[in-house]
Amino acid sequence: MSTESPSAPLGVLGPMSVGSFIDDRAIRASKQRLLLALLLVEADRDVPRDLLVDELWLGNPPSSWPTTLQTYVYQLRKHTLPGSPGRIRTTRSGYRLEIDRSLLDWCEFERRAGEADRSAFARPVVADAYREALALWRGTALADVDHSPRVQAVAERLERLRRAARAAQLTASYRSGRLVDVIADARSVLMDDPLNETAHVCLIRSLAGRGRRHDAARHLHRFRKRLLSEAGVASATVVETAYAEAAREPV
Structure with missing residues (x-):
């Protein structure tokens, strides 16, 4: 798969970009x-x-x-x-x-993310493919355009695809043993999507895998508090299970 920096002259994956088309x-x-x-x-x-x-x-x-x-x-x-x-x-x-x-950034994003989804390559290569696709994003889709019903629907669909690609990229990176990268990437995801369970799971497992079980426990505690305050739920089974499994693994 390509390792070149992704680029597209026209786009909606952030503020609308039409510089090569219209003044x-x-x-x-x-x-x-x-x-x-x-x-x-x-x-x-x-x-x-x-x-x-x-x-x-x-x-x-x-x-x-x-x-x-x-x-x-x-x-x-x-x-x-x-x-x-x-x-x-x-x-x-x-x-x-x-x-x-093919010149449009969201079409290129969907193509690259789809190739990564279907890839039979080793996990590090798949993780890099997702990273390349995600690098096309510059912010919230169509952030500087009034959201009519159609534009809103497109923006929401693209954001769902972005979240799915982020989750797949984190999982592939974790399974590749890139724990330092996962810690940084998961924290970046959580800045935009604080209740993203995949990011919390990968972060907790990676912290524990790096011998930072105390940090993993503190993160789980902060996650529980936020989940309760924002969603009215005391715990998330998948995150709790990830921490329990990580805590049992030998250092």
Whole structure:
């Protein structure tokens, strides 16, 4: 598998990134940015006008919506950069952003994470493959775009895939014996997702595996307190089991 740093010129895995496609400095109005995001997440597919109207105005469009929508599209086309990898086409039902989907960061993320899921390589290689896929993320998906129902659904789906890839990467790293890496990576995951059970399990097992059983016990105690305060639950069986198993293992 590739060990090159992943990169993609267009993306939604963080603030919307369209620098190789459109002059982003010229697209500042919230509805224009939302339209661009809708075309981007539906790249290379027809997006019906009815859907765009519902998303842009949440079912309550102004009487001038046909002209307004055309103006938004005109502005996007006007600020498309020379040599851009994509262009916006008018279709019978609406509009389509024609572009090679392999240039889009979330498509590349899904491809790399899917390859890692299916991989028969040794665990260290699989862990590195997940790490490469996760490196494409720059923050919360579409963080700087108003969340219409469709954009919200896309962002939530991508975040679920991100959490699954993080969990798989931690598990592969732990099973590869990379305990120092797991400790750092698990703590990073828990900064964003404090109740992620896989991260807690891997962190506790790795701390214990490094001879830091006292730190593992302290972490379990902090996790119990947070779980009780945020979820109203006194314990999580899978985390408790991981600690009990780690505590029984010889140092």
